[in-house]
Amino acid sequence: MPTSKPVITLERLNESHIEGITALYREPVVARQTLQLPFPSSDIWRKRLVSDNERVMQLVALHQGAVIGSISLEQFSRIRRSHAGSFGMGVARAWQGKGVGSKLLSAALDIADNWMNLRRVELSVYVDNEAAIRLYRKFGFENEGLFRDYAVRDGAYVDTLSMARLRRMPGAD
Incomplete structure (x- = not known):
């Protein structure tokens, strides 16, 4: 009998x-691969939510109402980096x-491309x-460089990759 695929909504x-996203980033495995500090409070996430910045889009992935993932996309505010x-x-x-x-990345890139009109989306990710x-x-991201000793994790400095995805704009050569 085929197993049904779980329904994931965004x-x-x-x-x-708030409580679900706080619990997500309290998971040691999740916090370890981000720049979040362990043991985040709900108040931290509530303050991030209150930010009235249309250049920030925060999405959560849900399964049966429980937060199982999140993504935050931010357009740079400087005019020459917008x-x-x-x-x-x-x-x-x-x-x-x-x-x-x-699913999260696909939705965020759709917003980046079709609503924010971003040409460049960049990230840093731990090399391991x-x-x-x-x-x-x-999703088309390419390595652009290596940041050595970029962050502290588990009491040691770790390297990250700088990656970016450039979108070809209509009418560009």
Whole structure:
């Protein structure tokens, strides 16, 4: 008998998701692969939600109402960098490798391309996060450089890759 695929929905982050997103980033595996500090409070996420900045789009992935992933896409505010943005995301350990990251990234890139008109989307990713690097490459991101000793994780400095996806604009040569 075929196994049915779990239904995953996306929503814009709102007050009803605060406890779920806090729990997501409390997962050591998730916090470890981001720049988040461990043991985030709900108040931190609530303050991020209150930010009235139309250049920021925050989405959550839900399964049966529970937050299982998130992505935040931000268009740069400087005029000469307004064609570019960056994102960060996290997926609950139990849901990694099950299409949640692809679903989140696909939605964020659709917004970047068709609503924010971004030409460049960039990110940094720890060099040992092979699954994330594969995901980003699948969506057209390319390595641009290496940041050595970029962040502290588990008491040691770790390197990150700088990656970006450039979108060809209509009418460009």
